[in-house]
Every structure is written in structure tokens, then in C-alpha cells.
Amino acid sequence: MRADEMQQIVADFGAIGATASGGVTRPGLTDLERAALERARAWMVHLGMDAAYDHVGNLRGTWAGARPDAAPVLTGSHLDSVVEGGRYDGAAGVLCALAAVETLRAQGHTPERPLGVCVFTSEEGSRFGPGLLGSTALVRGLTADQLGASGDDGVTVARAIAEAGGDPGAAAAPALAPGAVHAFIEVHIEQASRLEEAGAPVGIVSGIAGPLFARGVVTGVADHAGATPMGQRADALCGLAELVLAVERTASAADTTVATVGSARAHPGQANIIPGRAEFSLDLRDVDLSARDRAEAEIRAVLDELTRRRGLHGELEVIQREPPVAVDPQVVAALETAVAGAGLDLVRVPSGAAHDAMIMADIAPIGMLFVRCRGGLSHCPQEYASPEDLVAASDVLARALAQLT
Amino acid sequence: MRADEMQQIVADFGAIGATASGGVTRPGLTDLERAALERARAWMVHLGMDAAYDHVGNLRGTWAGARPDAAPVLTGSHLDSVVEGGRYDGAAGVLCALAAVETLRAQGHTPERPLGVCVFTSEEGSRFGPGLLGSTALVRGLTADQLGASGDDGVTVARAIAEAGGDPGAAAAPALAPGAVHAFIEVHIEQASRLEEAGAPVGIVSGIAGPLFARGVVTGVADHAGATPMGQRADALCGLAELVLAVERTASAADTTVATVGSARAHPGQANIIPGRAEFSLDLRDVDLSARDRAEAEIRAVLDELTRRRGLHGELEVIQREPPVAVDPQVVAALETAVAGAGLDLVRVPSGAAHDAMIMADIAPIGMLFVRCRGGLSHCPQEYASPEDLVAASDVLARALAQLT
Numbered sequence: 001m002r003a004d005e006m007q008q009i010v011a012d013f014g015a016i017g018a019t020a021s022g023g024v025t026r027p028g029l030t031d032l033e034r035a036a037l038e039r040a041r042a043w044m045v046h047l048g049m050d051a052a053y054d055h056v057g058n059l060r061g062t063w064a065g066a067r068p069d070a071a072p073v074l075t076g077s078h079l080d081s082v083v084e085g086g087r088y089d090g091a092a093g094v095l096c097a098l099a100a101v102e103t104l105r106a107q108g109h110t111p112e113r114p115l116g117v118c119v120f121t122s123e124e125g126s127r128f129g130p131g132l133l134g135s136t137a138l139v140r141g142l143t144a145d146q147l148g149a150s151g152d153d154g155v156t157v158a159r160a161i162a163e164a165g166g167d168p169g170a171a172a173a174p175a176l177a178p179g180a181v182h183a184f185i186e187v188h189i190e191q192a193s194r195l196e197e198a199g200a201p202v203g204i205v206s207g208i209a210g211p212l213f214a215r216g217v218v219t220g221v222a223d224h225a226g227a228t229p230m231g232q233r234a235d236a237l238c239g240l241a242e243l244v245l246a247v248e249r250t251a252s253a254a255d256t257t258v259a260t261v262g263s264a265r266a267h268p269g270q271a272n273i274i275p276g277r278a279e280f281s282l283d284l285r286d287v288d289l290s291a292r293d294r295a296e297a298e299i300r301a302v303l304d305e306l307t308r309r310r311g312l313h314g315e316l317e318v319i320q321r322e323p324p325v326a327v328d329p330q331v332v333a334a335l336e337t338a339v340a341g342a343g344l345d346l347v348r349v350p351s352g353a354a355h356d357a358m359i360m361a362d363i364a365p366i367g368m369l370f371v372r373c374r375g376g377l378s379h380c381p382q383e384y385a386s387p388e389d390l391v392a393a394s395d396v397l398a399r400a401l402a403q404l405t
Numbered sequence: 406m407r408a409d410e411m412q413q414i415v416a417d418f419g420a421i422g423a424t425a426s427g428g429v430t431r432p433g434l435t436d437l438e439r440a441a442l443e444r445a446r447a448w449m450v451h452l453g454m455d456a457a458y459d460h461v462g463n464l465r466g467t468w469a470g471a472r473p474d475a476a477p478v479l480t481g482s483h484l485d486s487v488v489e490g491g492r493y494d495g496a497a498g499v500l501c502a503l504a505a506v507e508t509l510r511a512q513g514h515t516p517e518r519p520l521g522v523c524v525f526t527s528e529e530g531s532r533f534g535p536g537l538l539g540s541t542a543l544v545r546g547l548t549a550d551q552l553g554a555s556g557d558d559g560v561t562v563a564r565a566i567a568e569a570g571g572d573p574g575a576a577a578a579p580a581l582a583p584g585a586v587h588a589f590i591e592v593h594i595e596q597a598s599r600l601e602e603a604g605a606p607v608g609i610v611s612g613i614a615g616p617l618f619a620r621g622v623v624t625g626v627a628d629h630a631g632a633t634p635m636g637q638r639a640d641a642l643c644g645l646a647e648l649v650l651a652v653e654r655t656a657s658a659a660d661t662t663v664a665t666v667g668s669a670r671a672h673p674g675q676a677n678i679i680p681g682r683a684e685f686s687l688d689l690r691d692v693d694l695s696a697r698d699r700a701e702a703e704i705r706a707v708l709d710e711l712t713r714r715r716g717l718h719g720e721l722e723v724i725q726r727e728p729p730v731a732v733d734p735q736v737v738a739a740l741e742t743a744v745a746g747a748g749l750d751l752v753r754v755p756s757g758a759a760h761d762a763m764i765m766a767d768i769a770p771i772g773m774l775f776v777r778c779r780g781g782l783s784h785c786p787q788e789y790a791s792p793e794d795l796v797a798a799s800d801v802l803a804r805a806l807a808q809l810t
Contacts (some may be wrong), residue, residue, distance in 0.1 A: 213676055223782075224596055229599065261642055264642055271688050285630075352633065378632065
């Protein structure tokens, strides 16, 4: 596929749910997502694939290949977006997947295994949180809580699935068992600018970071902001300020760690009262679990030291602790061969964000290919990947699929 | 007065509005405040003073002296308290004033000028914010906004004054003109622990700090907490954290400056989103205006530097900028002579908090005497000043009043 063709396809999909600001708003399980899915389905049909929605509204196009009963190789991503999102998050993976099939068809390739293109519904969770809905339904099944959750309009997930022609009654059971998929590859924009800095159009994902979510509180003594001399204070916010900077410093000094205090609030929060309490959240991620453990230990040590020195009390409670998701060596090897075959430099990048591939990893060997995106911006109308880079990604994907199928 | 007598008086007043935790709750313009005022009035009458409430509910006891038409020397404080406050904030000044009159009577002293003991209503503002109500009404008059303000129960200040037997219609005009008062002295617990550290029962206030209140915002770029590498962030909270520590450092390095970030909040405040905005307040006080100006300039320079370095934007808007209130050299000289006469060390301490004396300074030369309090604690049930220290303060006050009247 040529870059100008890719540019036209990006524009065609970008017109669906287009916003005045140049972005798109296509929440999952809405007519706007369905319009984009229908456009993808038409392309699948044009490519000679069997195309069908499953019981929760995921779309899958299948190229049966020489051994239709073999475990398939799947690729894909999603076409829903956040509110005022961009044209590339999700869509890049779907368009590259279909362009890769088009390339393989044009090259006269016939796969041994079935080759499937998946378009997962509701990855972003912008109508119904928390996202990854379609892949979760396939791999894990949906819980009663997940099916009963409702968005702002009061409609439940179950009803939205039914209204989209699905069968929410079947959604509790997983549809894919371990071993049912030979390999899964997801192409996605990087949402960071490591590739831009490296001058590389694509990068092979080294792993999907495992998040640790914690919440904490620093306690001191609320006191009179005018009467209390500086040396006699136990200011909880000053303690938290030290911790926030230590969190930043710890992650910055490490290789792949990212750490964020996203929520922070001083109490009682009055201008003329020294904060007696400061609450905060911690989001700590790494593709390398031991590096994340080291960072956690370092942050706890800083909290201990500063609260002791300042006469404060500190607590940090872990709410969720997910392991990093490993990419499969054989899938990565296929991507490496493909990158080399395309004449590109081999660049490895971690994925800090969660993706459908993370869920698919429960039941299949996975790999991911990131596409360079401008300024690392995503979830905004400024999101951008060049048509040349998307063509390069689609070419690498086609080469990897040719090996794996 | 002996220490055991003072202890009994403290206990008698402390029983009015006593709380289970050992403190008191006596909001201004309530029956509880009035019960304490009535007890003070009885003591005034016992001391042979004329005792009367004014149009807003302040109580004044007057010892006419040899020249009843001369401008009086006044002393006093308040008997209202914050919710779950202590027995000493305000009450110490009233009890020491009445004990001083008792001492002067016992010594056979006859003042030339009238000697008045004032008990100002609603200093704390715990029923009706923002406090200093009684002294403000006397010296400045109350605005329509102040008279129309209502507390949690919907009752306005005007109605509460009327219900207490006052005349809210007369409250708009100031009752005291400049020159109408020869001198005003307020005794108050220190609400800090400089005197405790110095081992001194009392200290002469060197000035009342002028507060500067500001609010600010640091703006960065909200982004994905997982996908955005540490080096590519513009984290508004990290910027604010640096500022909070700089505020603390700046004030700590100065002599009399205190500075507090009392309110701080990250936005959007989600654990998995890098804060794009952080709002904060700044409370900066100094008895020395040029030192406060230097601190303000230093804090602004830090904000400029860190926002430039971090790719953030910072704003700091001053909402209120009050000058420090000077104490009068002649009143201070009288207090110094009194301290020396009592055989005590001369210790000078700044007042970080606002007091009725600050308002009285509009129309009269003022001075303040601080009493040592345990651990610097105030506005809590743990608030404590020893009866010995209160007797010492009352003795110093009696000596100063003898000179000034």
C-alpha cells in the first residue's frame, strides 16, 4: 500500500465521529463505533474475508487459509475512541492489519493457518468504564458487575450489547480457551516519543508494564498558619511534597520505570491552617517486575525517612498489583525478522499503557508493534502518525504474519 | 492574686461551655458566650466597676478614676472560643485584666485616667466568620455585608446582635474615634512556643504580623501515567511540590517570616493521569514588611525558575495584602518597665496571629503581652497556660496600667 492510499483510508475512518477540533469521538457500543466497524467490515469483505460480529460486538474478519481448522493467527486493535480523542489510537492497528492482509493477497501469499483481523469493541471504556471490554469478554468472560454497569445515560453494558445485536446472556463465559489462538499481534501508536527520538518509524514492544496502584496519607499536626513558627511545624503537605519529588526522581533514575502521583490533596485545605493531613495516589509501572519492586522499596524508604525526620506519620497501601505482561519470544522473533526484512532498524520500546494484547496474553502468545507518533501525544485531537510510518508498520506486520501463519 | 486563686478562676470560666475532651466550645453571640460574659460582669461589679454591654454585645467594665472625662486606658480580650477550643485563648487576657484591676485596687492605686476592661464579642468567628467582630464594630463599624452574614443556622449577625439585646441599627457607625482611647493593652497566650523555649513566663509582642494571602496555579500537560516516559512529562504537581518546599525553605531561612501552603490540589486528580494543573494557596506573614516582601519575591523567583525549567506555567495572585501592625513605643516602654519591675527577663516575641489589638491599633496606641503556653498549642482542648504564668502576666499588666493611667 502506498502512503497516499493510507492517508485516504485514515481520512475516511477519521470522518466517522469527527469533531470540530480535528479529532474523533467514537465511544464503544455506540452507533459511531458501529459505523467505523461497518467500514472495516466492508473492507474485510472486499479482501475476501469472512466478516462477522461476535456475541458482544467484536468484529472479526477471517482468511481461512490452507488449514481452516488450525489455531488462527490474529491481529487487530480497536476502533472506539475516548471523547475528543484522535484518529490513530486503536484505528492504526486495525488499518495496518487490513492493509497487511491486502499486501499478502497482492503478493499471492496463502496462509497455512487461518489469519484473523480482530476489532475489539469498547477498548477505551469511554461509554462504559473501565475499558478493554471486548477482549475481556472473549478471554475471561464478563462478570455480572461488568454486564450490569451503566454509563451516564443509565443504559447497562448488557442492554447496549443486546441493542447492538449481540447476546449478553452468552457474555459471562469466555469464548477463547488457552491454545485456541496460535499468536496475536497488535499494532498501536506508541503514545510516547521514544521512537520519535530514535528516528524509527516502528518499534517492537519489549513488554507491557505491570501497574501498581496505591493510595497513601501523610499525617502531621494542623495548626495556626500565622502563629506557629517554621521550626515547630509538622506540615503534612511539606512531607508529601518531598515524597512527590522522590517518586519523580526514583522513576527518572531507573530505566523503564514510570511513577506518578496523580491525586494529591491537603486537609483541611484552608489557606490559614497548616495541613494536618495530605492524601495522595501512586501509580507505579514497569515492564520489569524487579525494577518496579526496587522503585516501590525506594519510595517507601523515602516516606519512612522523611516522616521520621519531620515528625509526621506516613501510610502507603497497595490497592492493585498487576504483574507485567511478557511478550512471546517466538512472536518477537517473527517481528524482528520482519523489521530486518523491511530494512528498518531494530528498536525495542516498552508499553506503559494497557492494550487488548495484554488481555489476549492470558490465552495466547502475543507481540506488539508500536508506530511512531508525533510528540507522544494521544487521547487528544493532536494525535498523529504519518501515513509513511503506518505503511511501514503494515509492511512489517505483513512480513511477521507471513511467517507465523 | 495567688496561683491557686487564678487556677480556681480559670476552672470557673472553663466550666462554661466545657466539652468532654477538657476544652470549651463558646461561639460568639451565643448563650454560652453570654454566660461567660455575665461571669466577667459579676467580677467587674465586685471590683466596683461600672459594667455594661454596648450596642453589639461587647462588655466593658470601667473604673472611672480621678479624671473620668480623660481618654481611658483599655485592656482586655475575648471570651468566645472556637469549636472544641481551649480555656485560655481570649480568656487569659480577660482574666489577667480583671486580676490586674483587683491587684491595683488592693494596692490602693487610684488611676488618673479611666481604666476599662473590654471583653470583645465574637473574636473567633466560629458562629459568624471571619472573626474580630466586636472590635471591628467599635473601631470601623460593620458593613451591610457583615451585618447580613449568617451562620449555619441561617440567623444573621444583625439578628443575633438584636437577640443579645444589642442595637444592630447602630452598628454601621464606628463607636470609637481616633484619640478616644489613650492606650490599649491585650494579654494573650502566645500560640507558639518561643517563650517556652526561652524559659520566660511572659513576652512583649514586637509587632503583629501582616498577612499576605494569595492563590496560585501551576499548569502542565495532563497525560497518560503509564505511557508517558519520565523525561517527557510536564507534571504540574511535581512543580507545585518544588514550590511548597521552597516556600518552607524561604520562611525557615528568614528570622520572623512564616509561610504556609494550606490548600493544594492536583487536577484532574485521577491516579492514572499525570496532573495537568495544581492549585494552591499561600499564606505569608511577617512583622517586618520588607522581610515579607523579600520572601514574596523569592517565592515568585522560584516559581518562575521551576516552571521555565519544567515546561510549566505558573501564576500567583495576591488576594489580600495587610501591613504589619506596629506596637506603640510608649506602651511597649511601659510594659518593659513593668517586666523589669516584676523581676522578669525581657523577652520580645512576634505575633503571627491576628488579635483584637490589631483592630484597636486603628484608633489607639497598642501593646500586647504574651503568656507562655504549653507546646505552642491553641484552638484545641490541650491548650494550657499555668496559673503561675497567668499571675505573672497579670502582675506585669497591673504595673503597666499603673504607669499609663
